[in-house]
Amino acid sequence: MTEASHHTFTETDCPEGCPGCARQRMTTGQCLAEKLGFAQKTLAPWQPALAAPETAPEQRQWEYRNKVCLSAIHDGRVWRIGLKRRDAVIAVGRCRIHSAGVRKAMALFAGILPPAPSFPLVFYVQSNAQITLVIKSARIPDMEWLTDDVKNRLQNMGIEGLWLCLHPSAGHRVFAKNGWRLVWGRPRSMDTRGLVYGPTTFGQPIVELAEASLDRAEHFLNPVSGDQVMDLYCGIGAGLARWKKKTAPVTGVELSGESVACARQNAPGATVLRGMCRLRLPQLTAALEPKAPRCLVYANPPRTGMEPEVTQWLADTCRPEKMACLSCNAVTLKRDLTLLENKGYKIERLIPFDFFPNTRHLEILALLHRV
Numbered sequence: 001m002t003e004a005s006h007h008t009f010t011e012t013d014c015p016e017g018c019p020g021c022a023r024q025r026m027t028t029g030q031c032l033a034e035k036l037g038f039a040q041k042t043l044a045p046w047q048p049a050l051a052a053p054e055t056a057p058e059q060r061q062w063e064y065r066n067k068v069c070l071s072a073i074h075d076g077r078v079w080r081i082g083l084k085r086r087d088a089v090i091a092v093g094r095c096r097i098h099s100a101g102v103r104k105a106m107a108l109f110a111g112i113l114p115p116a117p118s119f120p121l122v123f124y125v126q127s128n129a130q131i132t133l134v135i136k137s138a139r140i141p142d143m144e145w146l147t148d149d150v151k152n153r154l155q156n157m158g159i160e161g162l163w164l165c166l167h168p169s170a171g172h173r174v175f176a177k178n179g180w181r182l183v184w185g186r187p188r189s190m191d192t193r194g195l196v197y198g199p200t201t202f203g204q205p206i207v208e209l210a211e212a213s214l215d216r217a218e219h220f221l222n223p224v225s226g227d228q229v230m231d232l233y234c235g236i237g238a239g240l241a242r243w244k245k246k247t248a249p250v251t252g253v254e255l256s257g258e259s260v261a262c263a264r265q266n267a268p269g270a271t272v273l274r275g276m277c278r279l280r281l282p283q284l285t286a287a288l289e290p291k292a293p294r295c296l297v298y299a300n301p302p303r304t305g306m307e308p309e310v311t312q313w314l315a316d317t318c319r320p321e322k323m324a325c326l327s328c329n330a331v332t333l334k335r336d337l338t339l340l341e342n343k344g345y346k347i348e349r350l351i352p353f354d355f356f357p358n359t360r361h362l363e364i365l366a367l368l369h370r371v
């Protein structure tokens with residue numbers, strides 16, 4: 001069943017003041033034009049390299065968000081799950097950006113969870129088939145609501161794992177390091193590409209577009225047998241699995257322990273180092289293979305961009321022949337490209353990818369080669 005047949009959206013579905021998407025202000029096309037304009041302005045020094053944006057097919061531009069981290073508040077009457085604005089929570093139960101699966105699961109929990117304070121829910125986190133309820137308490141709360149009927153309903157919705165994260169100081173940080181309990185189902189799931197992921201691992205919502213960006217990166221890097229590939233900020237190893245099919249040695253670096261465990265499973269034979277990239281530079285330097293015909297780098301950092309020490313290391317020590325950098329922030333990308341250009345890299349192509357249609361987010365794949 002498509003979502004359109006499940007619920008027909010109307011203008012009134014958007015709560016007033018919701019900052020989640022641009023729907024209340026502009027069309028999908030206007031929204032893309034606005035963010036492209038910002039990217040063009042920010043990346044003006046490389047304007048001739050900027051390509052046309054790659055977008056998802058029209059039917060995937062809404063209801064694609066299957067990974068959420070939302071605030072939860074009990075207003076004395078009902079649970080409200082949504083975006084936090086000052087002390088209020090703007091419920092997103094009817095939002096057109098969120099997938100039908102997420103909306104249905106949120107509605108189920110909002111209807112069955114006991115009220116606060118007996119169930120001190122503060123965050124509702126869903127990563128596709130894995131759901132985490134973050135509880136502001138060190139103790140397991142009342143779980144009588146988790147009946148066989150609820151488990152069956154979750155299963156029928158395609159949910160595979162339900163977690164509690166006991167986090168007495170939840171607030172600025174969503175997750176606690178410890179205090180994780182799998183209360184139903186299994187701890188990991190598999191995405192449509194056959195990659196294993198968990199409740200906290202990173203994942204792009206429109207998998208087809210994420211794969212299209214990796215296709216572009218792979219086509220440019222063109223790793224062949226014997227080339228060395230380094231994949232920085234590698235997540236669950238979507239890139240690593242590709243590079244590993246083409247060549248060895250392949251090395252990834254990733255901060256999240258859960259992502260590292262998944263990456264090792266998804267890309268057997270690749271070396272995956274755990275920790276911040278900047279703190280793994282000594283190991284990366286030791287892993288550099290002088291006999292490899294070429295060194296190639298793929299990097300997909302968070303919004304803060306590559307750590308300055310890492311960019312410096314790439315430019316001075318590693319000096320790969322080619323680099324493909326997927327960035328979700330044009331401002332930090334500009335900073336990183338400027339340094340690399342000053343160190344003798346040519347920015348060959350900048351390809352925008354609209355991974356989050358109708359929101360202000362835009363990803364840009366930068367393709368660079370050593371001059």
Ligand SMILES: C[S@@+](CC[C@H](N)C(=O)[O-])C[C@H]1O[C@@H](n2cnc3c(N)ncnc32)[C@H](O)[C@@H]1O
Binds near residue numbers: 203253255
């Ligand atoms: C934008 S995601 C990219 C993940 C992966 N390339 C993918 O497409 O699935 C950034 C990843 O970097 C990780 N990360 C954040 N800061 C890091 C750091 N300083 N060093 C290493 N990894 C980091 C995050 O846990 C996340 O998995």
